[in-house]
Amino acid sequence: MFFRTFRAEQMKMQHSPVWLAFFIFPILPVVMGTFNYLQNVDILQDAWYSLWTQHTLFTCYFFFPPLIGVYCSYLCRLEHLNHNWNAVMTAPVPVADLYFSKLISASMMVLLTQVWNGILFIISGKLCGLNAPIPTELAGWLLCGALGGIVICALQLCLSLFIRSFAVPVGIALIGGIGGLVAMAKGYGAWFPYSLLSVGMRANQPSGAMQCGTEQFVLVSCFYVTAGVVFAVLWLKKRDVVAG
Amino acid sequence: MRQALAVEFRKIRRRKVWLIVAALIFVQLLWSLWAFRNMDARKLAQGWMHCLYQFPLLNSIMMPVIAAVVASRLCDIEHKGRAFKLLETIMLAGRLFHAKFLCGACYMLAAAFLQVEVMVVFGTVKGFQGSPPWDKLLCYLLFTTVVNLAILLFQQTLSLLFQNQMVSLTAGLIGTLAGLYLMFFPRTVERLLLWGYYGVLMLVGMDWDRETRITNYYYMPVNWAGFIVLLVMSCILYVAGRALFVRKEM
Numbered sequence: 432m433f434f435r436t437f438r439a440e441q442m443k444m445q446h447s448p449v450w451l452a453f454f455i456f457p458i459l460p461v462v463m464g465t466f467n468y469l470q471n472v473d474i475l476q477d478a479w480y481s482l483w484t485q486h487t488l489f490t491c492y493f494f495f496p497p498l499i500g501v502y503c504s505y506l507c508r509l510e511h512l513n514h515n516w517n518a519v520m521t522a523p524v525p526v527a528d529l530y531f532s533k534l535i536s537a538s539m540m541v542l543l544t545q546v547w548n549g550i551l552f553i554i555s556g557k558l559c560g561l562n563a564p565i566p567t568e569l570a571g572w573l574l575c576g577a578l579g580g581i582v583i584c585a586l587q588l589c590l591s592l593f594i595r596s597f598a599v600p601v602g603i604a605l606i607g608g609i610g611g612l613v614a615m616a617k618g619y620g621a622w623f624p625y626s627l628l629s630v631g632m633r634a635n636q637p638s639g640a641m642q643c644g645t646e647q648f649v650l651v652s653c654f655y656v657t658a659g660v661v662f663a664v665l666w667l668k669k670r671d672v673v674a675g
Numbered sequence: 676m677r678q679a680l681a682v683e684f685r686k687i688r689r690r691k692v693w694l695i696v697a698a699l700i701f702v703q704l705l706w707s708l709w710a711f712r713n714m715d716a717r718k719l720a721q722g723w724m725h726c727l728y729q730f731p732l733l734n735s736i737m738m739p740v741i742a743a744v745v746a747s748r749l750c751d752i753e754h755k756g757r758a759f760k761l762l763e764t765i766m767l768a769g770r771l772f773h774a775k776f777l778c779g780a781c782y783m784l785a786a787a788f789l790q791v792e793v794m795v796v797f798g799t800v801k802g803f804q805g806s807p808p809w810d811k812l813l814c815y816l817l818f819t820t821v822v823n824l825a826i827l828l829f830q831q832t833l834s835l836l837f838q839n840q841m842v843s844l845t846a847g848l849i850g851t852l853a854g855l856y857l858m859f860f861p862r863t864v865e866r867l868l869l870w871g872y873y874g875v876l877m878l879v880g881m882d883w884d885r886e887t888r889i890t891n892y893y894y895m896p897v898n899w900a901g902f903i904v905l906l907v908m909s910c911i912l913y914v915a916g917r918a919l920f921v922r923k924e925m
Contacts, residue, residue, distance in 0.1 A: 452845040459849060463856035470859075493736050494852045501848070505841045512755065597840040598747035602695040605740045606702050613709060 436524055436532040443509055444536065449502060453544045456498055460490045461551040465559060478563045480638040482556055483572070486548075491576075491629035492612045493605065496583050500604030502540055503587035504597045506533045511595050516672035526667035530660060533588055534581075541580035545573040568637070575631030575641070578652045582627050583607075585659030592663055595673065621647060624655045679766060679774035683749070687778070692748050696782050699737050700789050706733060707797055714801060722803030724892035726794045727815055728879040734790075734819060735854050735873035741786060742827040743847035745779050750834035759925035768921040776831055776913075783823040791816050811878050814897055818876040821902070825869055825909040826850075832916030836923060866901060869908060875901040 464485035468475055475481035510516050519529065553565060583604070590600040604625075611626030615635070620626040621643035629635070630642050641648060710729060714722065753759050762771055795807050826847075833843035854870025865871040876898055882891045 447839075449841060452841070452849075456845075456849060456852075459852050460856065463853070463859075467856070467859050489852065489855055493855070494848055497740060497848055498845070501841055501844050505839075508840075596690075596748060597751060598744040598844060599695055601844055602699065602740060602744045605737065606698060609702055609706070609737075613706070 432524055433528045433531060436528045437535060440506070440532045440536045444506075447505070449505055450540070450543075452498065452501070453540055454547065456494070457490075457544060457548050457551055460486050460494075461548075461555050464488075465555040469559060477638055478561050479556055479566050482559065482561065483552065483566075483633075483637045484635060486552055486555070487629070487632050487634040491632055491634040492608045492615075492626075494608075495580065495628060496587075496604040496608035496611070496625055497601050499537065499541065499580060499583045500587045500590075500601040503533075503537055503584060503591045504600050506536060506588065507591040508597055520667070520672050527660070527664050529667065530588065530592075530663040534585060534656075534660070537584035537588065538577075538581045541584060542577050545577045545580070548576075549573045566637070568633075572632050572637065575633075575645075575648060576628055577631075578649065579628030579631035582624050582652050582655045582659075585656045586624055589659050589663050589666070593666060593670075615642070618642070621651060627652055627655070676770065676774065676777075679770055680777050683774045683778040686752055687749065690748060690752070692745060692782060693785075695744050696741055696786050699741050700786060700793070703730070703733050703737065703790065704793050704797075707793070711797070711801060719802060720804040721892045722798055722801060723794075723805065723808050723811070724879045724894065726798060726803075727808075727811055728877070728881055728892055730790055730794065730815070731819070731873045731877045732858075734822075735858065735870065736851065738783075738786070738819070738823055738873070739826050739830075739847050739851040739854065739870055742779075742783060742823060743830045743844050745782050746827055746830035746834045747840045747843055749775050749779055750831060751840055753835075754838045754840075763925060769917050772831075772835070772917045772920045775835075776828065779827050779831060780824055783827055784820055787816055787819045787823060790819065811894070814878055818878075818902065819873070821905055821909065822869075822872045822876065825872070825905060825912060828909060828912040828916055829869060832912070832919060835916075835920050866904060869905075869912075872901065872905050876905070 464487075465482065468482050468485045475485070510519050520526075549569060552569070556565065586607075587600055587604055590603055594600050607625035611620070611623055611629060614620050614623035614626045615629060620630045621641075627648070631648060633639070633641060643651075707726070707729065711718075711722070711725070718725070753762065791812050794812065798807060829850075830843055830847055833846055834840060837843060850868065850870045853868055854873065857865045857868055857871040858874040862875060865875050878895060878897065879892050880895045882893065883889075884891075
C-alpha cells in the first residue's frame with residue numbers, strides 16, 4: 432500500500448515546477464558566495480573549506496528551512512483544498528503510509544538538492560582555481576546535511592498537516608532557522624531540530640569536528656523524525672479532518 | 676474604497692494574520708536582547724547606532740518573508756474560495772488590488788512602528804547614552820516602511836497572479852537570499868534588487884578593526900538618491916502589478 436501512496440504523491444507532483452526552485456535556489460549562494468570568496472581570498476585562506484563556508488553559511492540558517500517549508504506546504508496543499516481530506520481519509524489507506532509517502536517525497540528532494548549542492552561546489556572550486564584536492568569530507572557534509580534536512584521535512588510536514596494555511600508554516604520555518612542560529616551560538620545546535628542541518632553540513636567550521644559526535648547527531652535526528660511520525664499519525668488518527 | 680478595505684479586514688478577522696508578524700517581531704526582540712546582553716560603557720555610547728545597524732540587517736532576512744506570508748494569506752483566501760469571478764462582478768479589479776495592498780500595508784506599517792518602539796524602549800531600559808536620535812529613527816521608519824511596501828507589492832502581484840502560492844513564496848525567498856548576499860557587494864550592485872534596499876538605505880555604517888577586533892559604528896549620510904530610485908521602482912511595481920491583475924482572466 433505504501434508504494435501506491437508514494438506513487439500517488441509522485442503523480443501529484445508530476446507536472447509541478449517545484450523541482451525548479453530546488454534547482455535554482457542553490458545556484459544563488461554558489462555564485463554570490465564564490466564572488467565573496469574571491470573578493471576576500473586574503474582573509475579566507477582555507478581554500479575549499481573557506482569556500483564551503485561562503486556557500487553554506489546563510490543558506491543553512493535562513494533559507495533552506497523555509498524552502499523545505501514551502502515544499503512541505505505544497506505537498507499538503509492538495510489535501511487542504513476542495514474537501515480532499517474527506518476523500519483521502521475515507522480511502523482504505525493506513526494514515527502512516529500517507530505521512531511516509533509525503534516524507535519520502537520531501538526527503539528525496541532534499542537529497543537531490545544536496546547532490547546538486549555538491550556538484551556546484553566542485554565546479555565553483557575548480558573555476559576559482561583551487562589546486563588542492565577536493566576535501567574527502569564533502570560526502571559526509573552533504574549526507575549529514577541531508578539527514579538534518581529530513582528532520583526539518585518531518586517537522587514541517589506535521590505543521591503543514593494541521594495548519595491549513597500555505598504561508599504560515601514557511602514563516603515558522605524561518606523562525607526555526609533563526610532559532611537554529613541562536614542554538615548553534617549557545618552550543619545547543621546538536622539538540623535543536625532546525626540547527627541540525629547546519630551542524631551536519633559543518634556550515635561554520637568545515638575543517639573542524641562536528642559540534643557533537645556523529646552517533647549523537649544520528650540519534651537526535653532519528654528522535655525528531657520519529658517524533659514527527661508519531662505526532663502526524665496520532666493527529667491523523669484522532670482528530671477529525673477539517674475539509675474545505 | 677473605505678468599504679472595500681473594511682471588507683478585506685472582515686475577510687481575515689479570524690485568520691490571525693497579525694500573529695506571524697507579531698511572532699517575527701518577537702524573534703527580533705529576543706535577538707536584540709541576546710545581542711545587547713553584555714554592554715560596557717563604550718557599547719552603551721554606541722547603543723543607538725548599533726540598533727540602527729542591526730535592525731536593517733535583521734529586516735533584510737525577515738521582512739521579505741513577512742511580506743510574502745502576509746500577501747499570500749490575503750490573496751489565498753480568494754483562490755481557495757474561487758471568489759475572483761464573483762468579486763469582479765461587484766467591484767473593479769483595480770479597486771480590489773488596491774484594497775488588498777492597503778490591508779497588507781497596515782500590517783507592514785504596524786511592524787515597522789513596533790520595531791521603532793522596541794528600539795526606543797529597549798535603548799531606554801538598557802541605558803543607551805543620550806536621548807533617542809528621533810531624526811534617524813524617523814528616517815529608519817520611513818525607509819523600512821517603503822522597502823516593506825515595495826516588496827509587499829511584488830509579493831501581492833505574484834500571489835494574485837498565481838494560484839499556486841509556492842511560486843510567490845519561493846520567489847520571495849530567492850529574492851531575500853540575493854538581497855542578503857548583495858550586502859557584501861558594492862552599493863551599485865546592491866541597488867539592482869528590491870531586497871537589497873534594506874542595505875542601501877542603512878543609516879549607520881560599521882568599521883571593524885581586524886587588529887584590535889573593536890567595532891565602531893558611525894552615521895552615514897542619508898541616501899536620498901537610493902530612496903528616490905526605490906520610490907520609482909515602487910510606482911512601477913504598483914502600476915504593472917495592478918495592470919497585470921486587471922487584465923488577468925479569472
